[in-house]
Amino acid sequence: MSYIELRNISYKYPLSKANVLKNISYSFEKGNLYGIIGSNNSGKTTLCNLIKGLIPEFYEGELYGEVLIEGKDVRKWDSNILATSIGYIFQNPFSQISGIKETVFEEIALGLENLGIKEDEIIDRVIDVIKLLNITDLAKKNPNELSGGQRQRVAFASIVAMNNDILVIDEPTSQLDPQGTIEIFDIINKLKQQGKTIFLVEHKIDLIAEYADEVLVIDEGELKHWGKTNEILANKDLLNRGINLPQVALLSHEMENINEPFDQFAITKAEAKKQIAKRWG
Amino acid sequence: MDAEFINSYRNPQLSGNWFLDLNPLSKMNIIIILAFIPVFYPSWQVSIGATLFYILLAVTSGRFKNFISPFLKLGLVIGPFFFILRAIFWPGDTTIFNFGIINITQEGVDLGIRYGTIMLVVTAVLVLLSVTIKAQSLTYALEKIGVPHTASFIILSSLQTIIDLKNKANVIMDSQKSRGIETEGNVFTRVRAFIPVLTPLFLGAISEAEEKSIAMDARAFGSDNSHSHLKFLRSVPVWEKLLVVIINLAVISLIIWRFVG
Numbered sequence: 001m002s003y004i005e006l007r008n009i010s011y012k013y014p015l016s017k018a019n020v021l022k023n024i025s026y027s028f029e030k031g032n033l034y035g036i037i038g039s040n041n042s043g044k045t046t047l048c049n050l051i052k053g054l055i056p057e058f059y060e061g062e063l064y065g066e067v068l069i070e071g072k073d074v075r076k077w078d079s080n081i082l083a084t085s086i087g088y089i090f091q092n093p094f095s096q097i098s099g100i101k102e103t104v105f106e107e108i109a110l111g112l113e114n115l116g117i118k119e120d121e122i123i124d125r126v127i128d129v130i131k132l133l134n135i136t137d138l139a140k141k142n143p144n145e146l147s148g149g150q151r152q153r154v155a156f157a158s159i160v161a162m163n164n165d166i167l168v169i170d171e172p173t174s175q176l177d178p179q180g181t182i183e184i185f186d187i188i189n190k191l192k193q194q195g196k197t198i199f200l201v202e203h204k205i206d207l208i209a210e211y212a213d214e215v216l217v218i219d220e221g222e223l224k225h226w227g228k229t230n231e232i233l234a235n236k237d238l239l240n241r242g243i244n245l246p247q248v249a250l251l252s253h254e255m256e257n258i259n260e261p262f263d264q265f266a267i268t269k270a271e272a273k274k275q276i277a278k279r280w281g
Numbered sequence: 282m283d284a285e286f287i288n289s290y291r292n293p294q295l296s297g298n299w300f301l302d303l304n305p306l307s308k309m310n311i312i313i314i315l316a317f318i319p320v321f322y323p324s325w326q327v328s329i330g331a332t333l334f335y336i337l338l339a340v341t342s343g344r345f346k347n348f349i350s351p352f353l354k355l356g357l358v359i360g361p362f363f364f365i366l367r368a369i370f371w372p373g374d375t376t377i378f379n380f381g382i383i384n385i386t387q388e389g390v391d392l393g394i395r396y397g398t399i400m401l402v403v404t405a406v407l408v409l410l411s412v413t414i415k416a417q418s419l420t421y422a423l424e425k426i427g428v429p430h431t432a433s434f435i436i437l438s439s440l441q442t443i444i445d446l447k448n449k450a451n452v453i454m455d456s457q458k459s460r461g462i463e464t465e466g467n468v469f470t471r472v473r474a475f476i477p478v479l480t481p482l483f484l485g486a487i488s489e490a491e492e493k494s495i496a497m498d499a500r501a502f503g504s505d506n507s508h509s510h511l512k513f514l515r516s517v518p519v520w521e522k523l524l525v526v527i528i529n530l531a532v533i534s535l536i537i538w539r540f541v542g
Contacts, residue, residue, distance in 0.1 A: 052499075054495060054498075058494075058495065058498070079503065080501070080503055080504055080505055083498050083499065083501050083502075083503060083504070084501050084504065086499075087499055088495065088496075088498075088499040089499075090492070090495070090496075092489075092492055094489070095489045095492035095493045095496055096492075096493075096496040097496075098438070098493075098496075098497065098500070099437070099438055099441035099442070099445065099493075100417070100434060100437035100438055100441060101417075102417065105286070105290070105511075106511055106512065109511045110500050111499075111500035111501050112509075112511075113508050113509050113510060113511055114430075114500055114501040114502055114504045114506070114508055115501050115504055115506055116504070116506035116507050116508055116509050117509055118509060119290070119291070119509055119510070119511060119513070120291070122509065122511050123287060123290055123291065123511070127282060127287070130282065131282075136282055139282060139283075139286070140283070140286055144441060144444070144445075155496070158500060159499060159500075162499075162500065162501065
């Protein structure tokens with residue numbers, strides 16, 4: 001049995017004329033990191049809302065097909081259980097700050113307070129998350145006075161603290177500088193190593209190449225490509241769909257064009273280094 | 282991480298000031314019930330006395346600096362406004378000054394002074410409540426007496442929303458200004474510039490409210506578990522309970538005395 005399964009999913013938002021998702025079926029396994037890519041308005045965020053259970057609980061609309069979590073239809077799950085087992089981090093960091101806490105430390109603790117966790121355990125968990133995300137310098141600050149990038153880290157920390165089994169992460173680095181982006185991806189990788197199942201929407205395709213186990217390509221609401229990351233991100237058809245290929249994949253294609261292909265098609269820097277070392281090292 | 286900062290969450294939130302450390306509900310009770318004295322003993326002397334008492338409380342609680350500026354700004358507008366309103370338009374027999382429809386009488390002036398000074402008391406109460414009670418402590422205290430967590434969230438969130446809306450309005454005004462739209466000048470220019478701001482401001486707020494509810498859902502806001510509190514207040518000591526009871530009884534006695542004495 002798949003951990004999460006989408007069966008012939010089509011979905012239309014209330015008052016919308018066209019389906020935003022069209023006949024999508026896919027099985028997701030526990031502990032994998034799934035990269036979800038596509039051009040703007042392709043339906044990526046809607047897919048996230050579906051996996052998180054916000055559709056049809058929050059966004060009513062017309063949903064056809066089934067979303068099964070551990071074999072049970074998402075509509076039959078208790079919404080509180082879904083809320084505590086699936087974490088969701090979305091693009092806009094400004095609306096993810098509660099606005100009711102005086103320090104970042106308290107902001108991160110909010111979800112744990114809602115779960116009724118004992119105060120001492122809250123403190124320990126918040127300290128761990130603050131160290132993990134390397135935001136010790138923010139702990140005492142007022143979350144309402146942070147920059148976009150800082151808020152994004154705090155929003156991320158707040159969800160990591162919840163220790164959900166499944167994480168749906170929609171463009172977590174949209175407000176971060178390159179260094180902050182790398183740090184967030186390191187943490188996502190650590191969470192994956194802890195056995196979390198992660199759905200990650202991200203335009204930074206080189207990082208998807210680096211970290212995702214499988215990739216789903218959505219275009220105009222349809223699932224166009226899916227499968228192992230190194231197979232999908234080598235496909236030139238993505239360029240026609242407004243999606244860049246990883247820099248290393250472009251290099252691999254160029255090598256093919258000059259009749260000097262790598263022994264194995266590379267999509268990450270590490271793979272390319274290995275191939276280059278093999279040939280010229 | 283700073284051990285002192287972490288330990289502040291392991292102990293009740295105390296400032297070391299006897300008045301500030303009162304339970305927010307005790308503070309509210311004391312501040313509000315004392316305001317009934319000038320209402321039931323309406324004279325400018327009692328109202329001024331009550332206002333001075335609130336100023337004294339602000340000094341004692343170490344919040345005088347936070348108190349005095351908004352008190353003066355509000356009090357010096359609201360107090361004289363009510364005085365003028367009553368003094369000019371209240372009918373009476375003893376005319377002091379007459380010009381057209383304006384007929385200032387001794388009775389109107391007396392009533393104006395009474396209303397004006399009562400409004401000073403009301404202003405002092407509101408400002409003192411706002412500078413001595415933290416919203417987060419108040420909602421904690423309310424939750425402890427059974428107010429639902431959702432209600433306390435709405436209170437706190439609404440307070441922050443006011444600040445957020447103000448900041449967003451400034452951002453929109455700045456972007457209007459950068460497009461060459463006149464946003465400064467006389468009242469009419471400012472009003473004309475502000476009206477177009479309202480649509481993006483409130484549409485944005487509605488959209489953000491939707492996102493915020495999703496964010497709160499992801500933080501288990503709707504969890505059925507009883508919530509815990511990282512920051513907590515001390516249990517209300519017996520002396521504090523006695524103080525509140527004594528003050529309440531004293532004020533109620535004064536009110537009863539007013540009618541039967």
